[in-house]
Amino acid sequence: MADGIDRSVPEYEQMRTLKLFSDEEILKIKKTRENFDYKLSQPSRGIKDFVEYIKYERGLMATTKERIKQNKITTNHSILIQIADRMKKLYANALSKFTNNIRFWDEYIKFLQTFKYTKDISSAFDRILQFHSEKPEVWIRAIVWEYKENFNDERVKSLLLRAQQRHPESQKLYLTFFKIELENKRKSEELEALQHADIVYSSSKKKFTNIDFFIEMLNIVDKFSYASSIQQNILDDMREMFPREELLWHTLAQRELSGLSTVDCTVDFTGLIKSEDGVNKGEDSKVNLKKLKIEDLSAPAQHTLRKRIELCIQIYEEAVKLVNTNKMWNYYIDAMLELNSDLSTQSSMKRFALKKAFEGANASNHMSEDHYLQYIELLYTNNPKDDNIEKVFQKATKIFESSVRIWLLCMRYYIQDNNFKKLQDVFKTAKFLLGPKGSELWQLYLIYLKSCRSSEAHAEFERYINELSRQTFATFNVLKAQMLELLATTVNMKKARKTYGSFIKNHPVCYEVHEMMAELEAKQMIRDPESERYCLEMLILNFGKTRTDVWLRYMRFERYAGEPKNVSKLHKSALATLKPELLDDFSALYNFFSNGVV
Known part of the structure; x- marks a missing residue:
């Protein structure tokens, strides 16, 4: 040893x-x-x-x-x-x-627990805290161990006191303290446990004013049925402190849905946000909240699913009146979408609730892009001939004019409806607004035009080619190459060559276009060496400094379909043109080519 x-x-x-x-x-x-x-x-x-x-x-x-x-x-x-x-x-x-390796300390604690060295764990935590007292999570682990595994109340109290002195701003520490006090019911009278937990809560709410902390407190106290009085205090404080926090209303609504009811449907819930005369007073709602007793908001715990859904919707409806924001509407719609993921029960009610949420968000101009897409899908599924679909599209494309997804869906809608005129108008507007991001719309429009046989569509196809040739964005390169292939296979090579000329006139630095045209030329039953050579020369001209493959391709053409004597000339030109860092790779490839391997 x-x-x-x-x-x-x-x-x-x-x-x-x-x-x-x-x-x-x-x-x-x-x-x-x-x-x-x-x-x-x-x-x-x-x-x-x-x-x-x-x-x-x-x-x-x-x-x-x-x-x-x-x-x-x-x-x-x-x-x-x-x-x-x-x-x-x-x-x-x-x-x-x-001593500074906290991960190794963690492994040591796990080892002691696994092999039942129980008596050594407390002293091990003491040593960790000597070197890592700046980490609240270490204190929490020690406290939880002493409480749940070692059952040493005195040590728990000592550690909690020291931890709070060391980390007075640690929310996790207060949450742990709060939970332990509530769990202490097993060791003391309920009243004493409640008093201790309430002291912790009262102390913590003076320090922390973020709603997430109160929600964490609420989640903890929900597990202790005997602590309903503290639960009520937390709910009261949340309503008073965060009346315009979207998360407050979302939490209250979700509690209703889960059966943790806090609102009686016989109570006018609008009292939370309106004065007695029914007028919304905005900030004055805080005063109303102070006057409202929690007992007045208590509802039976045995609500049916239908009643829970009704109460949930009621809260969301009132919430968007007070907090009319994108975030609030997103909470509302997402909750209704989740509700509609299971339509085995109360299906009609759930569908109606979702439709109502979508309509409200649309009317208030607080709908997200994703929700617009889902709303339109819902309308189309319910009734493809619904006049509201076009109205929603008009609004969505105005609010999200740079959304490729919304414009694509709009185009597909008119394609399904076989409305060529409306489709033309949408494409015309979208291509202008989207610019380089619109290549997918061009692709979809091309697919549609290919399927049409009318003279009107044929004329539109010719205009499409002309407009495509004027697009200089790199995002259109692949589409241009596809167009050349389409023309070569469905019209003739003469049309493809003419279009190729117009494409490279406006945007010569387009590898996909030159590469596709060279490939099409090579596939002809009777190859035209001059036309093919022109494509290869354009590749060399635009990419000869940075790509070795364009030189090898040109040399293969000359050896097998052109003038073999030109190969040596191309080799010399490549050595003089390529960037120095590419010459070794090119020489290796050329050796393979010379031996017939490449």
């Missing part, structure tokens, strides 16, 4: 006596341990050396367990305990030297 004390003799004797390992295996185990011990005795030792040693001991323990099981050994022995003790000492030794 590294400390000079050999504690392994009994262990090896038991291995031999119980016939778990052969003499040769035991000798190998000794030798391996000696090698590890030697590494750990060196000044250059690192934490990796300890990790590898511990990993080896874990493997040895697994093997020992397996052989004990296989040999059906029932005799008392201490082999596994001795291996575990060795691992424990390795952890302790490592952590005395590498």
Whole structure:
């Protein structure tokens, strides 16, 4: 051993006596341990050396367990305990030297828990806190251990006090404290537990004013039916402190849906946001909230699903009147979409609720792009001839004029409706607004025009080609190449060559177009060397400095379909044109080409 004390003799004797390992295996185990011990005795030792040693001991323990099981050994022995003790000492030794490695500390705690070194865990946490007291999560782990596993109330109180002194602004620490006080009901009277939990809550709400903290508090107290008074206090405070927070209303509505009812349907809920005369007073709603008693908002816990849905919708409806924002409407619609994911019960009510939410968001101009797409899909599914679909499209494309998805859906709608005139108008507007982002719309329009046989569509197809030739954005390169292929296969090569000329006149630096045209020329039954050579020369002219493949392609053409004598000229030109860093790769490829491989 590294400390000079050999504690392994009994262990090896038991291995031999119980016939778990052969003499040769035991000798190998000794030798391996000696090698590890030697590494750990060196000044250059690192934490990796300890990790590898511990990993080896874990493997040895697994093997020992397996052989004990296989040999059906029932005799008392201490082999596994001795291996575990060795691992424990390795952890302790490592952590005395590498105190800053919090991950290794975590592994040590897990080890102690796994191998039932319960008495050592408290002191281990004390040591961690000596070096990592700046981490609230370490305090929380120690507190939870003492409370749930070690059942040491005095130590829990001590740690909580020290933790709060060290981290007075830690929300997680207060949440842990709050939960422990509520769980203490098992050890004390309900009233005492409630009083302690209420003190924690009262103290924390003075420190933290973000709604997420209160929601976390609410989620904790919901699990304790005896603590309804604190639950009511939290709900009251949330309503008073965050009347214009979207998350407040979303939380209240979701609680109704989950059966955690806080609103009686016989109560006029608009009292939360309106004065007695029914007029919305905006900020004055805080005053109304203060006057409203929580008991007046308590509803029976046994609400039916239908009633829960009604109350949920009621809250969302009132919420969007007070907090008329995109975020609030998004919460509302998302909740109704989730509700509609299961239509096995109350399907009509759920569909109506979703439709109502969509209509309200659309009318208030607070609909997101995704929700517009879903709304239109809903309208179309219900009735493809619904006049509202066009109206919604008009509004959506005005609000989200740069949305490719909305314009695409709009075009598909008119394609399905076979309304060529409306489709033309939509495409004309969309291509102007989208610019370089509109290539998908051009693609869809081309597919449609290909399927039409009318003279009007034919004329539009010619205009389409002319307009496409004027597009200089790189996003249109693939579409232009596809157009050349379409013309070559459905019209003739003469038309394709003419279109190719117009394409490269306006935008010559277009690899896909030159490459496609060269490929089309090469596929002709009777190849036109001059036309094909022109495409290859354009590739060289525009990409000869940065691409070796264009040179190899040109040379293959000259060797097999053009003038073989030109190959050497092209080789010299390539060496003079390509960037220096590409010359080695090009020379290697040229050697393959010369030998007929490429």
